[in-house]
Amino acid sequence: MDAKIVLLGAPGSGKGTQAKRLCDELGLTLISTGDLLREAVRNNTSLGVKAKGFMDAGKLVPDELVIGLIQEKVKGIKDGFLLDGFPRNLEQAKMLDTIADINLAVNLDVNEDIIVDRIVKRRSCKQCNEVYHLEAKPPKAAGKCDKCGGELYQRTDDSEATVRERLRVYKERTLPLAKLYQDRGILVNVDGQGEIDAVYKRILDAVKRKL
Numbered sequence: 001m002d003a004k005i006v007l008l009g010a011p012g013s014g015k016g017t018q019a020k021r022l023c024d025e026l027g028l029t030l031i032s033t034g035d036l037l038r039e040a041v042r043n044n045t046s047l048g049v050k051a052k053g054f055m056d057a058g059k060l061v062p063d064e065l066v067i068g069l070i071q072e073k074v075k076g077i078k079d080g081f082l083l084d085g086f087p088r089n090l091e092q093a094k095m096l097d098t099i100a101d102i103n104l105a106v107n108l109d110v111n112e113d114i115i116v117d118r119i120v121k122r123r124s125c126k127q128c129n130e131v132y133h134l135e136a137k138p139p140k141a142a143g144k145c146d147k148c149g150g151e152l153y154q155r156t157d158d159s160e161a162t163v164r165e166r167l168r169v170y171k172e173r174t175l176p177l178a179k180l181y182q183d184r185g186i187l188v189n190v191d192g193q194g195e196i197d198a199v200y201k202r203i204l205d206a207v208k209r210k211l
Contacts, residue, residue, distance in 0.1 A: 007106050089173045109192055112167055116160055
């Protein structure tokens with residue numbers, strides 16, 4: 001499938017989980033900006049060296065560097081791809097337009113209070129990074145990872161105050177993207193609430209109808 005898809009959704013909306021599954025089924029290449037940055041740094045590429053300087057200083061990697069990494073990745077893709085984590089604002093969307101013709105934007109719509117609940121009750125394993133949820137996916141033994149027995153912890157940025165601030169920033173900067181793609185006639189809104197399988201089916205149905 002020669003689809004070029006952008007996946008939109010607030011932090012905690014389940015984008016990462018659904019993106020991988022969709023790509024596996026449709027034969028698309030998943031492009032996650034976080035993974036791209038880590039890969040470039042690990043491989044010590046010229047863009048990776050520049051990005052590492054910003055990351056080590058605790059600064060955001062400039063858009064120009066990120067779009068450069070995406071452009072390099074897109075060049076080697078014969079079939080379609082799905083972008084997770086980019087664009088995050090209108091300026092990035094304009095930059096993306098210069099290297100790819102996006103033909104579908106999927107927006108995962110999830111109630112803010114549900115997102116807060118999802119993230120605040122999220123726990124991660126210190127050893128293997130497996131992720132749990134105290135209600136939806138609890139560990140068999142409290143505070144212990146089912147896979148490796150490692151200690152579970154709450155990330156510092158998973159507090160309610162931090163999550164609500166991230167959501168505020170998201171609405172301010174990223175929601176205008178939905179209007180941009182809506183105006184182009186390529187946006188589909190998908191209810192991102194409920195069981196993972198049910199949400200996935202809604203996404204898959206929406207993508208197949210649109211493409």
